Amino acid sequence: MRYSELIFSPTGGTQKVADIIAEGWGADWETADLTDASADFSRIVFQKEDLVLIAVPSYGGRVPEPAIQRLEQIHGNGARCILVCVYGNRAYEDTLIELNDTAEKCGFQVLAAVAAIAEHSILHQYAAGRPNRQDEESLRSAVEKIREKWNSASETPVQLPGNRPYKKAGGGGLVPKAGKNCVNCGLCAAQCPVQAISRANVQNTDAKKCISCMRCEVNCPHTARSVNKAMLSAAALALKKSCSVPKECEWFL
Ligand SMILES: Cc1cc2nc3c(=O)[nH]c(=O)nc-3n(C[C@H](O)[C@H](O)[C@H](O)COP(=O)(O)O)c2cc1C
Ligand code: SF4
Ligand code: SF4
Numbered sequence: 001m002r003y004s005e006l007i008f009s010p011t012g013g014t015q016k017v018a019d020i021i022a023e024g025w026g027a028d029w030e031t032a033d034l035t036d037a038s039a040d041f042s043r044i045v046f047q048k049e050d051l052v053l054i055a056v057p058s059y060g061g062r063v064p065e066p067a068i069q070r071l072e073q074i075h076g077n078g079a080r081c082i083l084v085c086v087y088g089n090r091a092y093e094d095t096l097i098e099l100n101d102t103a104e105k106c107g108f109q110v111l112a113a114v115a116a117i118a119e120h121s122i123l124h125q126y127a128a129g130r131p132n133r134q135d136e137e138s139l140r141s142a143v144e145k146i147r148e149k150w151n152s153a154s155e156t157p158v159q160l161p162g163n164r165p166y167k168k169a170g171g172g173g174l175v176p177k178a179g180k181n182c183v184n185c186g187l188c189a190a191q192c193p194v195q196a197i198s199r200a201n202v203q204n205t206d207a208k209k210c211i212s213c214m215r216c217e218v219n220c221p222h223t224a225r226s227v228n229k230a231m232l233s234a235a236a237l238a239l240k241k242s243c244s245v246p247k248e249c250e251w252f253l
Contacts, residue, residue: 001049003027008034008067010213013118014086018055024143035193046079055084060170061093076107083113088120089127097162112146126243142251181224188216
């Protein structure tokens, strides 16, 4: 049997949560990176006895579109999966239910689902420092409950929050641009999950392709990429109320 993680984590928050869960479980997990725009995910084939952790961030209360497209290529073949949605302390709305539907469409059997909080990847002042020690403890408790269900071979369907049809997907609209510190190293273009940055000229970013994941901004070694400051301030103000009250990790069995 295999333990596998399928992770879409442009700026690392989702990965941190997945790592806590995987470490809590205690097995050797192999990882497939769903942000890899050049990978052929149709080659990933599971068996019924495998356990798969599928982890994505919430974007506007939905699963990021490229993560859906890549997951849909994978063959679940009855393997059981744990769904993980990571959000920036506002809300995750239809993310888990959409991830559930996608996983079932690929042939997975959903064992459990987790919603956890990580630092907001656009507005870093919200959920700063999360997942924290308390989140780690909650996630370890979740792992114990999920393990009990796994050991009991229970096939109880998981009831998840969210609505169908899902809420309308909203684009972030914030497209980072390269500024004067840029040395044309090409890292941002190589790492962009949707190949929105021109490799020939990193000043050119395709705003239609960009999903505002902020990986290019966070990973630029020269802090040369940034988004429009006025738009950022407006977004911070609009989300202040909903992002400020700390949310807790939840799990569904
Ligand atoms: C385009 C975009 C949309 C987001 N929408 C939400 C949201 O609706 N609710 C929320 O609480 N956090 C939202 N976030 C914050 C992320 O869900 C959160 O920071 C997550 O940890 C990012 O994952 P990553 O660090 O693996 O990239 C959004 C972030 C981005 C980049
Ligand atoms: S990673 Fe930064 S320095 Fe390198 S090409 Fe991109 S913007 Fe320029
Ligand atoms: S260009 Fe857009 S999609 Fe690509 S890494 Fe930057 S923010 Fe993410």
